[in-house]
Amino acid sequence: MTEGTPNGWQSSTGQESDAAQVRRAARGSTLNLAGAGISAIASFGLTALVTRADSQAVAGVFFSATSLFVLLVAIGQLGTTNGLVFFPARAQAIGHPDRTRHYIRAALIPVVCFSMLMSVALFMLASQVSSIISPNHRGLAAESVRVLAVFVPFATTGLALLAATRGLGTMRANVAIEQILRPGLQIAIMAVIVALGLRLNQVWAWGIPYSVACVVAMLWLRRLLSRESKSRSPAKVMQEFWRYTAPRSGVSLAQVAMQRLDIVLVGAIAGAPEAALYTAATRFVVLGQMARNAVSQAIEPHLAAALTNGQRGTVNHLYQVSTAWLMAVSWPVYLVMLVAAPVMLQIFGQDYVVATDVLSILATAMLVATFCGDVDVILLMSGRGSWTLINIGVALALNLGIDLWLIPKIGITGAALGWAVAIVVKCLSALIQVGLVMRIHPVARGTILVGAISVVSFGGVLGVVRAVFSPDLLPMLLGATVACGVYAALIWRARDQIELGAFLAAPLRRVKN
Numbered sequence: 001m002t003e004g005t006p007n008g009w010q011s012s013t014g015q016e017s018d019a020a021q022v023r024r025a026a027r028g029s030t031l032n033l034a035g036a037g038i039s040a041i042a043s044f045g046l047t048a049l050v051t052r053a054d055s056q057a058v059a060g061v062f063f064s065a066t067s068l069f070v071l072l073v074a075i076g077q078l079g080t081t082n083g084l085v086f087f088p089a090r091a092q093a094i095g096h097p098d099r100t101r102h103y104i105r106a107a108l109i110p111v112v113c114f115s116m117l118m119s120v121a122l123f124m125l126a127s128q129v130s131s132i133i134s135p136n137h138r139g140l141a142a143e144s145v146r147v148l149a150v151f152v153p154f155a156t157t158g159l160a161l162l163a164a165t166r167g168l169g170t171m172r173a174n175v176a177i178e179q180i181l182r183p184g185l186q187i188a189i190m191a192v193i194v195a196l197g198l199r200l201n202q203v204w205a206w207g208i209p210y211s212v213a214c215v216v217a218m219l220w221l222r223r224l225l226s227r228e229s230k231s232r233s234p235a236k237v238m239q240e241f242w243r244y245t246a247p248r249s250g251v252s253l254a255q256v257a258m259q260r261l262d263i264v265l266v267g268a269i270a271g272a273p274e275a276a277l278y279t280a281a282t283r284f285v286v287l288g289q290m291a292r293n294a295v296s297q298a299i300e301p302h303l304a305a306a307l308t309n310g311q312r313g314t315v316n317h318l319y320q321v322s323t324a325w326l327m328a329v330s331w332p333v334y335l336v337m338l339v340a341a342p343v344m345l346q347i348f349g350q351d352y353v354v355a356t357d358v359l360s361i362l363a364t365a366m367l368v369a370t371f372c373g374d375v376d377v378i379l380l381m382s383g384r385g386s387w388t389l390i391n392i393g394v395a396l397a398l399n400l401g402i403d404l405w406l407i408p409k410i411g412i413t414g415a416a417l418g419w420a421v422a423i424v425v426k427c428l429s430a431l432i433q434v435g436l437v438m439r440i441h442p443v444a445r446g447t448i449l450v451g452a453i454s455v456v457s458f459g460g461v462l463g464v465v466r467a468v469f470s471p472d473l474l475p476m477l478l479g480a481t482v483a484c485g486v487y488a489a490l491i492w493r494a495r496d497q498i499e500l501g502a503f504l505a506a507p508l509r510r511v512k513n
Helices: 015-053 056-076 080-093 097-124 126-133 138-167 172-196 203-224 234-269 272-308 312-339 341-348 350-371 375-381 385-410 412-438 445-469 473-493
Strands: none
Touching: 015 056, 015 172, 015 272, 015 341, 056 097, 056 126, 056 138, 056 203, 056 234, 056 272, 080 097, 080 138, 080 234, 080 272, 080 375, 097 126, 097 138, 097 234, 126 138, 126 234, 138 172, 138 203, 172 203, 234 272, 234 375, 234 385, 234 412, 272 312, 272 341, 272 350, 272 375, 272 412, 312 341, 312 350, 312 375, 312 445, 312 473, 341 350, 341 473, 350 412, 375 385, 375 412, 385 412, 445 473
């Protein structure tokens, strides 16, 4: 079996080993979930401040510019995130931790150089870019693009550094910096700008925290790295790293493109006000994704180690348990989105309720995606990055095609349909592939239980409330309170089947520094 690319499988090391892997993953997931909650509050607060402080047009320019920024940051990372998790985790698994510094250096040098070139190009071409992303508000858009161009290298480098800390087995850096520090600073700076009525472009509140986060991440990673002598030449490590990473760069870019490009397209085709409506609605989808990522990022190093050692039983067990956890934290969010969309959108202002269909369409797609679990991670970590690239390439093509076809006709609903189709196609394709080739799947007693409990608690209770009282704020709040109580009680009864005890036995202080 090729090192790091398990084409054959060994038997699992046994149930004790599986349980230990689950406990370690749960520690990171518990901490990540806490950070995701804080990040979600900050994200919602920032969006609400923007939508309520200015007109839909100004908010739309802000969202279009920041979405473009996120896309460019994804390009600037050159797909290194997966490699920076995989190689340090694998180095520990095969007993060569001394290679870690070389792997990190192999990733960071190209990332820093390329992102700086992108920053200069974006700054110089700001006027041309603004005419594309917001043709009716070119002046404000150009100013926003120039400001954000300065922070592209900080964002790309900082995210790469944080990926390396996850590869070294700690979730604390990612939680403290990416989920608490950066979004906390963003909403704090935005609140100051709005409260004092400063004549300052709001994108400064988005960009400055990335530079702070980058510096803190660099100091944190430096503390984590050992000073052991190196056993391999940097050149060989560079070849190995990029042979693995290069096919995955397209995957990383396409994933971010599926999440952000439609906002840019809505602004370019339908106008800045529509971009504001669409972005506000999709913030709820991001809330569910934050909960999902909290579990996914914690499980990645353990899947990488198990795949490296060819432990199919352990991989399948981790896959099924983590899928149950993903559903447990995200299905309630998406079901509430599906049933109570009009009430939820009032957070951003009464004018935003017209985006109800967007929220309902995307919530349905995300229920399907979450049931598939971390299937893309499994394909990537098993050395099948080309499969993932094909899947997401097809999904992105469908997304773009449907967007360009439907946005001019039905506006933001067309964008939602394009994204929903892409999500479902990508996830189901990967699910079929890992099932047929690797003989693993997410369906287990735990996933079925979590799905049934979520539907009964949130779909059933809130559905009855909406049917009887209509989607008004007070009845839906009371219904959500009852649904949460029912859900907590039923989940507790099913705690053994979904291995909830791993969370309860994983206090935050035990997470590796």
